[in-house]
Amino acid sequence: MTQTLPRRIDEFLAESGWATPQIEALPGDASFRRYFRLNREGKAALLMDAPPPHEDVRPFLHVAHWLNGQGMRAPHIYAQCDERGLVLLEDFGLDRMRDWLDENPADETRVYSEAIDALVALHRCEPGPFAPYDMATYLREVTLLPEWFCPQAGIEVDAEGFEAAWREVLTPLLDRQTPGVTVLRDYHAENIMLLADGSQGLIDFQDALVGHPAYDLVSLLQDARRDVSEELEAAMLDHYCQEAGCDEHFAADYARLGAQRNAKIVGIFARLNQRDGKPRYLSMIPRVWEAMERDLAHPALAPVARWFDANIPDEIRANKGKLTA
Template sequence: MSTLPPGIHEFLDAAGWAGAEIAPLTGDASFRRYFRIRKADGRAMLMNAPADEKPQEFLDVARWLLDHDIRAPRIFAEDLQNGWILIEDFGDARMRDWLDENPHAEEAAYAAAIDTLVDLHTKPAGPFPPYDMATYLREAKLFTEWYCPALGLDVDGHGFANAWREVLAPLAGNPHPDVAVLRDYHAENIMLLRPQDGPGAQGVIDFQDALVGHPAYDLVSLLQDARRDVSPELEAKMLARYRECAQCSDGFDADYARLGAQRNTKIVGIFARLNQRDGKPRYLGMIPRVWEALERDLAHPELAPVAQWFDANIPTELRARHGAVDA
């Protein structure tokens, strides 16, 4: 039986939820803990987040999204000093799990998720930090800092950084307007809401790391999902839907490939770190899916400098098994 953190009853009592049933939920890749809270006249979700899990940022982004008519959980109560946030419970229907049982509805669910991004990208960019070159490079370097050492690979780190600078430089002058980038917009963080919210209604969670950046980034997160197979055919169809609705200018597909390669390189590094540093080996099994998407992105002509680095530094036999790592 899971031990409840100290202070949980005092917080719930102060928030008006005295005597509520508390059910711990399975965690994710973070160090946040979640509890489903139920009482006779309602239910809620309780988050316990240490300071380094950015509870203030979660509140700030949630309120910004709600103010701009994007369906984030409503905030019921908070105690940031002790890491408690009580929020609306979106239920159990994560898009990923729901589609496992309803594969016939895949296209409609992804179309609704695309439409949410189209809507989000019509809003002001938001009061968030910029997704700048330093951030892109810091994230990409997780690959050489964690994944390569895990495989015993001696790689050219200086050349890696230079290749990424060259590939990502065009983003600084892109014609697409900066938008709020949620950064983890994928099928495990999209909730399918109850019928009273409207047919096909979706809500978003896990957005505390939001930045201001390129509109293609969250598309990559959704359509090159580390946790769920998205066929190249569905990816192409949903990209076409976004391009048509958002009236994208020339060069958008190249930027999508740039950000796809950057994100997937980062994720491979993060999954290696989760195994080595945090003792969470289950993420290693997702690396081949991420690697396949990375290889497709590297095939774009605009990725040539980074593709050449991979050719020179990552062994062919490792790429043939899609970067798989043993726990």
């Protein structure tokens, strides 16, 4: 274990009042970040190791402090060393929303309703001091599909036409995300913790932007990592609209951002396989692809749907974008 720990970690922990704890390494994610659970004299904390230059802890700390200042449930920060990428933070425990629901499926409606309520509370806050989710960002993300997925699928596509179709589809949405809300961007069942006091804790929010309220709903209800039934998705969308209020454009914008996010994720999972040697994410592509196809069926997505008809062969679509490592 000692060999796997960050260098000079004893010095950081001693300065933070956490000298000589018991340390347990936790499973990693799709980034260079590593996490360790610390226990000392009956108290628990998490150590985040986000080593520069691959990672930068400052955005995480910026968003965490803002969320906690708004009464949202982000981890409290106990100590930090920005230069080394070390953060000592509150331990939210072991109950991820996904794992809890795997063992307690009867709680699904209640737990998702509470996750929707947390979004409603977030969206009632003034938008945070974060960059806008602008057209350039949307397009940069969505073009990951032709950049990474299509070559692995063995097809050549009209990349310029893809971007043009998306620009046409997303333009009407931009005015409706001003002044906007804080968008956490990865709000799903593996990034929501069920805490002992009955609240839900937020993690993995360092990429927050100011954008459209439908985005995090898509992230939650069209989850790349967990099956969410169409019935539950519809019920939770209705719950959100009852609590937050939704205009006549909301359903179309939800489909727009659903297709945009899912196309991005397909590209990211293909990139994780090819560039980063992480083929396990390929098994999730069919779930994401299926949700993307549902979104593409909305009339608001017509230009992008026509591009898919012209560029993605029927057999790939029928196979839900499945790739092999």
